[in-house]
Amino acid sequence: MPSLDALFEAAKAIQDKAYAPYSRFKVGAAIATPDGRVFTGCNVENAAYPVGSCAEAGAISAMVAAGESRITQIVVMGEGEALVTPCGGCRQRIREFAAPDTPIHIAGPEGIRKSFTLDELLPFSFGPDNLAAR
Template sequence: MSTLDKLFEAARAIQANAYVPYSRFKVGAAILTSDGRVFVGCNVENAAYPVGSCAEAGAISAMIAGGADRIAAIVVMGDGEHLVTPCGGCRQRIREFAFPDTPIHVAGPEGIRKSFTLGELLPYSFGPDNLSL
């Protein structure tokens, strides 16, 4: 099984755990780190909508809690006919721990639907290097 297949399976498995009583729209994310580990996250809603969290944010938090700090690739899994790409906030969160050429794969139940680089999804981004002295 390829690394991308493993990421896809991890995103699909965690998607089932999403807590989405309001939208009923489950999203799962799986991150591959530069040292080869995989971290997952799912969206978690809250009755006060602004305090929910995205799948990508959960996976990034798990990655940081696990002691890793670099995203090598990510798979975002969502249902429906349209691509479920990371929201704007998550694109910026991913940017904090990834490079412009980091692959972001968008998946549905049938498999990978489209692949992008972070630079394609968030061109001319503001990131840690802007704050370097």
């Protein structure tokens, strides 16, 4: 299992590669899987604003493309002083592959600022288990 420091460094490295010419707000994400693999993603903006993609979505896509399907922890790194937590859409994307107690660490350039569980960020969520109960 990768250390939290290793996930932090992976998120920091990918954040620098973000394509954010409009907002100039770069975000990086690093996720770990049960077998210890790390997948990263960065935000990619587009002149047609709604078609950009979030860092978390990119990392999840890379994970799925590699044949993985479970997230054990995540680091999301943003700029500025405020906590940069996953947007609502990314919280739901994370929910598809993570358990309610999965740690989501929010970081800035200086380190981890705050940690949450998925359930804290997306309480009473709808996920794959809801469909299995039908």
